[in-house]
Amino acid sequence: MEEQLRALLLNDGGISSHVANRVNFGTHPQGQPFPAVVLTTISDSEGYTLQGPNGVSEARVQVDCYADSYGAAKLLSRAVRSLLSGYQNGAFQGVFLAGSRDSREGGSNDAERPYRTSMDFMVQFTNT
Numbered sequence: 488m489e490e491q492l493r494a495l496l497l498n499d500g501g502i503s504s505h506v507a508n509r510v511n512f513g514t515h516p517q518g519q520p521f522p523a524v525v526l527t528t529i530s531d532s533e534g535y536t537l538q539g540p541n542g543v544s545e546a547r548v549q550v551d552c553y554a555d556s557y558g559a560a561k562l563l564s565r566a567v568r569s570l571l572s573g574y575q576n577g578a579f580q581g582v583f584l585a586g587s588r589d590s591r592e593g594g595s596n597d598a599e600r601p602y603r604t605s606m607d608f609m610v611q612f613t614n615t
Contacts, residue, residue, distance in 0.1 A: 488546060488612045489528065491578055496524060501566040505559075515553060521601050522554040522563050529607065533614070543580060546610045553601045557589070564604035571608055580611040 489512055496502050496510045502524070509515070509523035529547040533540055550567055554560035564587070574582040585607040592600045 488531075488544070488578070488610060489526070491612075492526065492548065492610065495574075495579075496526075496567065496570070499566070499570050502563070502570065505554075505563045505566065522552065522559055524563070524567065525551040525553065527551070540614075542614050544612055544614055546612070547585065548608050548610050550606045550608060552604045552606075553592075555601060557602045560602040560604045561589070564606060568606060578613045580613060581609075582611070583609045585609050 493510050493512065497508060502510075505522050506524055509519060509521075510526070511523070512526045512528070515521075515523045515525050527549040529549050531544060531546040534543040534545065535541060550564075550571070552560050552564040552567060554563060568584060568587075571582045572584045587604065587606040590603050590605065592603060
């Protein structure tokens with residue numbers, strides 16, 4: 488699921504026009520410019536029936552949109568939300584926005600602190 492979700496975001500012109508190839512799971516490489524998207528799997532659970540696994544899993548994925556300004560972070564988050572909210576295709580059975588929030592990264596140097604818009608998506612997908 489992780490590789491497919493990253494590829495989906497990178498292949499969308501509305502997102503890649505902001506971030507180029509800066510969509511990563513777990514962390515944003517130090518020294519790389521913003522804007523960027525960082526994906527984090529918060530939880531991942533397999534679906535079951537009384538007969539055992541049903542082949543469909545559900546994950547909560549946090550999508551963090553980072554930029555040097557609040558406006559740029561928000562614009563990027565809107566592009567991500569437009570693509571993912573309600574998305575259904577291939578292994579993705581359904582992607583649903585569960586919540587969002589805005590913040591700013593911590594640190595002592597205000598000029599170097601990026602802005603962040605975070606969204607949580609529930610991702611239902613077929614195990615491959």
